[in-house]
Each structure stands twice: as structure tokens, then as C-alpha cells.
Amino acid sequence: MEVNFYDIEEIEDSLLFAAVIVSKFKGKWVFCKHKDRDTWEVPGGHREENESILDTAKRELFEETGAKSFDIIPICTYSLSRYAMLFYAEIKEFDEMPDSEIERIEFFSEIPSNLTYPLLHLELVNKVINTLAYNNGCS
Template sequence: MMKIQFYQTIDDHLLKYAVIVSKYKGQWVFVKHKERTTYEVPGGHREAFETIEQAARRELYEETGASSYKLFPICVYSVTGKTRVNLSGQESYGMLYYADIHEFSIKPHSEIEKVYFFVDLPVSWTYPDIQPHLIQKVQKSIV
């Protein structure tokens, strides 16, 4: 079972992931990985040379092609439990962002097959035990 927790801050070196809950013209932005049939919010691993914000900006561009947006830090989150990207199940930390996207350019070639826009949140999630909690946190923060 997944355990999701939220923090205001944490030691920067512990931040391994950036997740960017996004909207474009009032619609939720989701992506579909080439090897999956489910939807997920943009995000991914932080590279060794990056700040966590640089990772968020890189992932948002690589996965959606977003070229003009405002990025807002929401909070640190952690996930405890085994996932596709955390086989140990130990607590892992990421930074949650919200992006208000104004414009897209051509999406670079990546593992993402397509970008989707939803008025209502999708029901077929890649990480159903994690993503809804992150989106709910963003919704409470941007009201």
C-alpha cells in the first residue's frame, strides 16, 4: 500500500523527482507514455547536475513541448511503497509543482506518445495510488 506525505521543505539532496501538475486554457494536461495505456502528469527523475526546478522545467518541456508557462512550487511530497520507479519501497522524495501553460512548441522526441487535455480528470491513471493525491494538493493550493 502506498503512503503519500507532504512537507514544506526537505534537504535538497533528497529530492529525486519533479512532478508538474499542469493546466492549459483551463484544461488538465496529461501525457501517455508509449509503453502504457494510462495517463500521467508530466514529471520525472532529477539529473545529477540539475536543481529540482531545472528538472521540472526540463521534464515539462520534454514531455509536453510547453514553451511558455508560469511554474509554481507547491510542496515536497514523499511516497513510501513499491512503484515502477522505486522497487525498494523505501520513502522517496519529490517536488510538486503547478504549471499554468500559455503556449506549446513542437514536443521533442521522447518516451511520451501524446499530450492529452481533459476538462475533468481522467479515470485511467498510471499511478492511481499517487497522482490523485498530488492533484488534490495542487487544487487546494491554487484556489
């Protein structure tokens, strides 16, 4: 599996298929558990027709975590077989989770080992960590 990363403006918006949101709440990573799986995953999902990719990210973050109040920033575009936008969110407050395919969320100090897509999720989390560190003047 090879994940390719691109600058935000490098890939045309109309080609973005999905949004994935690496997120934290009070310093802990937020992961979702799908009802049909025993593994953890990063919130995210497919873009709906006539929806901006930012609106996709906000909707998916709410639908999959119940996040009510948050700051969200785009990190980059990435691809496996299709293009998606990677975001980072600092969640401030949760509401009740809507009825969806997500069973529950949990907060982790470390990235959980039993990930639904282990190689992809680790690449995405590391990209967020490195981008945030670089933008904060850290090396």
C-alpha cells in the first residue's frame, strides 16, 4: 500500500471523493468503532453530491463522533486509488451521536493497535502530527 500526499491546492476539488478527520479531544486521539467490526478507525466518509469537502468533513465528524463544537483545518490531499482530503480537528464538545453505522467512540493516549486500516491510519496520523509540528515551528 502506497499513500501519496499532495498539497491542498494540487488536486482539483471535484476529484476529492472523501474526507478523513484525525481528531483529538482534551489531548487524546478520537477513534470510532463500526457496529460490524471489532477494530478502531479514524472518522471520515464519502462526499455527497454538491457538498464542499469541508462540509463533508464537518458532517462526517458529527455523524461518526457526535462532535458538536470543534476547530477543523485541512492538512493535505492524499490518494490510494482515489483522492481524499485529510483534516485535523480539535473537538471541544460532544452531543449525542446520531444513529449511524458507528457503535461508539473512545479516547486514546496512544494510537490503538487494532485499527481497521492499520497502515493507512498510521500514515494519516503521522502526516497530521508532522504537519502540525512543522507549522508550529518544531522540527
